[in-house]
Amino acid sequence: MFKFSFHPTILLLITSFSFAAPNPEEAAATVVYHCANGVDTCPGPHWTCCGPILSGVGGTCRKLKPDEYCAL
Secondary structure, eight states: OOOOOOOHHHHHHHHHHHTOOOOHHHHHHTOOOEESSSSOOOSSTTEEEEEEEETTTEEEEEEOOTTOOOOO
């Protein structure tokens, strides 16, 4: 019979990765803002409402760089 065990250092590494706090910039990037639905607007002047505009949902706000544009 095979006995499966982890070295304590490996267990520590696994648990530290699973409970690591997310990077605030990455967390902010996962928030989705909607627009053009009659209720919601983009959060600031550097945000753009991009399509497609879906019924009941609206468009998606994106923070574009000066050389970027909305692409469907």
